[in-house]
Every structure is written in C-alpha cells, then in structure tokens.
Amino acid sequence: MNSKVAIIGSGFSSLSASCYLAKAGYDVTIYEKNSTLGGRCRQFVKEGFTFDIGPSWYWMPDIFDKFFEDFGKQRSDYYTLDKLSPAYKIFFADDIVTIGDTMDKICEEFERIEAGSSTHLRRFIGQAQENYDIAINKVVLRPGISPFELVTPETVARVDQFFKTISGQVRKKFKNPKLVSTLEFPVLFLGAKPSNTPSFYSFMNYADFGLGTWHPRGGMYEIIKAMQSLAEELGVDIHTETNVEKIRVDQGTVTGITANGKQINADYVLSGADYHHSETLLDKAYRQYSESYWNKKTFAPSSLLFYIGFDKKLKGIEHHNLFFDTDFERHAEEIYDSPQWPTDPLFYVNFPSVTDASMAPEGCETGFFLVPIAPNLEDTPELRDQYFDVIIDRFEKRTGEHVKNSIIFKESFCVKDFIEEYNSYKGNAYGMANTLSQTAFLRPKLKSKKVKNLFFTGQLTVPGPGVPPSLISGKLVSELITHKP
C-alpha cells in the first residue's frame, strides 16, 4: 500500500506539493476549509466581472513553466500567457512613468527622467540577472536546513550583497526619487522595506525589467485551475469545505488529522495553511515556535482591498497601475516601524479588463484597488469607507477620470477577512517578510523538529512570499518527504 499523505489547505504550495508527491507514488488527499481551491488566489465573479482576489502580478514565467515541465507537461497545455505592454504605469505627483516590455523602452524612459541613467540601469540589471541565476538555480532550491546551503562559490563572491541593502545600492547610482522608487518597488513583493532587504535580492529587478510582466488569459485563477487539473490527473483526491481542526500525534509521530469532526489517518501530514495556525492544530508540547517567536517576526503587510465593477471603460490607465504620488518612506514606516493606518497611502490598482476582454462585460472595467497596511490593525467598516474615499479621490485627480458615479458594485476585503478566510496570522496578506534575519535556514522549517512525519509548506517557510516561491516551497517539502533533496 502507498503511504498516505494528508495535506492541509489548497494554496499554491499545497497544490504544488500534492503533484510532486502523487507523481512519486504517494496516496495524496487535500483538505481545504473554503468552498473553492487556491487559498489567497481565489476568484470572485459578480455580474459578469471577474476578479482575482489576491495575486495579480505574474512574474518569473520560467518558474511556472518549469513546474509543468516537471510533470512532462507544458504550461501552454493549460493556459495562455500574454506579455503585458506596457508592463505597468507609475503615477507620481508630478509625472507618470511607463515601464515598457523591453529593456530598450525602459532605458528610454529612464533617460527621459535622468540623463545618463540608462547606462547605470543596464549594468544594474546585468548584475541582477546574475543574481537571479544564482538565486533561482542554486540557492532557492535548497530546503533551508543549514546555513551552508547559502554558501556557494557564487554567493561567497557576492557576500557583501547580503549585508548591503537594495535601497543603498539603488541610491548610489540613481538620484531621481522617481527612479529610486521604481527600482525599489519589486522587492516590496518580498514583504519588507527596501532599506531592510539585502541587495542580493536585486534579482527581483531582473524578474521585473528582464523577464517582464505577464497575464494568464482569464486571470491568475487559471493557474489554480491548471494545478487542480494536473493534481487530479496525477490521482490527488481533493476535499473542499473540510476544516482541519487537529493534527493528531501519537508518541511523537503524526497519525493523521481531525477534519469536520472526523478522524482521518495518514502516514504523513503536510500543512500549507499559515504556519502559525498549523502549529495551533497541535497539542502545545508538539509546537516548535512560541507566540513570542511569531510576535517578534517581521510580517509582510496586510492589505485593504476593493473589488469594483465600473459601468464604463476608463481612459489613461493600464492593466497594472501604481499610485506612488505620496511619501513612500512615510507609508513604509507606518507599515513596519510604527504600525498604524497610513496617513497618506500609496496604492495599487489592477484593471485586467484593459488587456483581457473576458474579465468584464462589454464596455465595462473590472478594477481592484489595494492599499498595503500593517498586519493586525483595527478593521472596521468605517475605516474601510474612509480609505476608499481617500484613494478614489486621488485616483480621479491623478487620472482625470470621473469614476464615482460609474461604480456598479464595490466589495471590500481586509485584516478581518484574511483571518477568517485563511486563518492568517495577524491578518497578513503575504506571509513572513524575507529580511536578512528571516532568510533561508533562518525561516520556520519545512520539517517539524518535534513531530516525526509532520511537514509544513507555504509563504511563511522557505523560500518565502509570492506565487513562484510557493510553487518551489511545495517542491522542496515533497523532496524532504520522499528523501530526495
């Protein structure tokens, strides 16, 4: 009989692990508390408008391709990818910066803003590309067990880049604040302030300018559908609306789970739910990390989100739009240093219907607005409304488009929903930040130190936040289970 693996949750990491384990011959079942799969990447459909609830930036297409290739498939067997051109637009107080789909176009835009900057940019992206190759092909594929995993001839040669920050590196060569913000933006995906992120992570800049921004036709949820279909082809059994209430342990070895009040036996349990929540499913003696451990960690931001159906097409916007027209530093301080609702928030707006007609009814626009905020903030309907008014006013002012009277419906999502929907620690949106002290072997472990045959995966463990890292996390943990590191 094949060994039975019970997987908790159906986010990218769980789905990824389920495929690798099923391929290796394990008898795999996924237990997801919600009614649909995908975790933070679920879909919301209303009145003909289609929204991705969470992730919307498809970066690092090579990692998705590699995932499907590991199963003898092509990504294109499942969904169609379009490269966005332009990739995105940044609204500053006095200018709009457009990031094109090639280095030549981006260099032209940099030159327009700061003469001579394109030479620095090409050098910076060249170095970022080298870091990308090292990070993706050498470092990230290691399970975070030992510090020596980080020691390769390539990382040793770049050791200074682990102790300098991306912020410092960018500011050395680029003087214009708009270019500085543009180049600091990609590391925000890692969940920490650029001034607290090692410069080695400039590989995110290569992901941005070098590899480009893509869109799966039909939205990000197409990836979840593809992974579900692959998992089912491989024989994974999937149960939705199944809340896991307990991870059962007997004399230090996992014996299964209790879900919806029923005991389910398993040889291995793998949790892709938020790590902190997963540990609360264990008796205290079997938890590896204390409440004070979690409390001291730097978490990635939470978010205030609005999903809006507009009754007209909007002008002057792109698929991805960043509103960096207020003080970047101050907003970052209000997320990380003195957590509070932001005084003058930066925000992001996604209009997938600009490039993909299937996302909205004809003549309409699907819009999702995101304000990054500190986790654990008070979340009330009044605060949500107050911030909605602030950002919609700014949006109208900066784009010159009147939209308030064109709103067919508006739904919001914030800290309370992250906790209720995903059992997210403090309502974080995308896990634990990748700072120097929270990188690789310094992150919560994939394999339990206290319970035999219990494993963890997802954005709170290695390699970290984001969709591509979650795919990799599922692969790494499946290798630990099958003992093939």
Ligand SMILES: Cc1cc2nc3c(=O)[nH]c(=O)nc-3n(C[C@H](O)[C@H](O)[C@H](O)COP(=O)(O)OP(=O)(O)OC[C@H]3O[C@@H](n4cnc5c(N)ncnc54)[C@H](O)[C@@H]3O)c2cc1C
């Ligand atoms: C608003 C937002 C925007 C983002 N934007 C991007 C982006 O543009 N690009 C990008 O790459 N990344 C982005 N991310 C990050 C990315 O979505 C996440 O890193 C990734 O989806 C995390 O996947 P995961 O496998 O760790 O788990 P999750 O997606 O958190 O899935 C965990 C699952 O476990 C389930 N679960 C929890 N408790 C239980 C239980 N007791 N029993 C059963 N099931 C349980 C949950 O319901 C959930 O389905 C964004 C995230 C958010 C929230």
